[in-house]
Amino acid sequence: MHGRRLSWLAGGLGLISCGVVGIVRGSVLGFPGTGAVLTLLSDVLWAAAILVLSIGLGREGSIVARRPLGLGACVVVAVWPLVATLVELIAVPADAEQAETWVLWSYLSIVVVLFSGLIAATQVARARVVPAPWNRVPLWVFGFQVIVWVIPQVVNVASPEAFIELAPVTSVFGTLGYLAATLGLGIAAVVLSRRPAVGTVPIFESPTQ
Numbered sequence: 001m002h003g004r005r006l007s008w009l010a011g012g013l014g015l016i017s018c019g020v021v022g023i024v025r026g027s028v029l030g031f032p033g034t035g036a037v038l039t040l041l042s043d044v045l046w047a048a049a050i051l052v053l054s055i056g057l058g059r060e061g062s063i064v065a066r067r068p069l070g071l072g073a074c075v076v077v078a079v080w081p082l083v084a085t086l087v088e089l090i091a092v093p094a095d096a097e098q099a100e101t102w103v104l105w106s107y108l109s110i111v112v113v114l115f116s117g118l119i120a121a122t123q124v125a126r127a128r129v130v131p132a133p134w135n136r137v138p139l140w141v142f143g144f145q146v147i148v149w150v151i152p153q154v155v156n157v158a159s160p161e162a163f164i165e166l167a168p169v170t171s172v173f174g175t176l177g178y179l180a181a182t183l184g185l186g187i188a189a190v191v192l193s194r195r196p197a198v199g200t201v202p203i204f205e206s207p208t209q
Contacts, residue, residue, distance in 0.1 A: 003058030004058070004060045007053065007061025007062070008189045010052050011052040012049075012192075012193060013049075014045050015045075015186030015189065018042050018049060019183035019186060021041050021042040022038075023179075025042060026175070040086075046082075049078075050077055054074030063129050064129070069119065070126075073117075074120045076112065080113060087105065117145075118142060121139040121141070141181055144176075145180065148174065149177065152166075152173060155170070
């Protein structure tokens with residue numbers, strides 16, 4: 001049980017730190033190079049936090065009970081932002097052909113994030129290592145993030161002019177989604193790490209998926 005509490009505390013603090021770095025990054029966008037450094041730091045904190053929560057400091061600390069499907073999805077969720085940031089920093093399109101490849105990469109990133117996020121959140125809920133109703137919080141956060149991402153896209157398709165005028169509002173939507181996944185989940189993990197366990201959970205079941 002100590003391993004579970006330590007895993008959730010460490011993972012939660014990592015997510016909270018990631019959220020704080022993201023807030024600081026938004027306030028120093030005018031300083032050359034600072035944004036890239038803080039983005040990389042945020043991505044590293046995110047990856048470390050999600051890996052700790054999904055793998056656990058001991059099997060009992062894994063929020064997906066180390067089931068292969070959930071663990072694989074969580075690993076993708078953890079490392080993909082860092083991979084995407086490194087690609088964006090290194091591979092700058094130099095001509096029209098590379099620009100088309102860049103668009104394909106953007107679409108691929110969206111698909112990977114959506115599918116891995118949905119699978120990971122669903123597996124957290126199904127594993128029941130996290131006590132109910134907290135085990136559904138990742139699903140709620142995922143749904144909220146999808147909503148705040150879809151709304152600006154719909155506005156952009158329906159009226160590009162309105163999308164430009166509403167840019168400050170859509171930026172707030174993006175910030176809220178980011179904070180929900182970092183500060184929100186981080187605080188939840190820290191709170192759960194301090195709660196005494198109630199009953200037993202089937203974390204040693206043989207994986208069925």
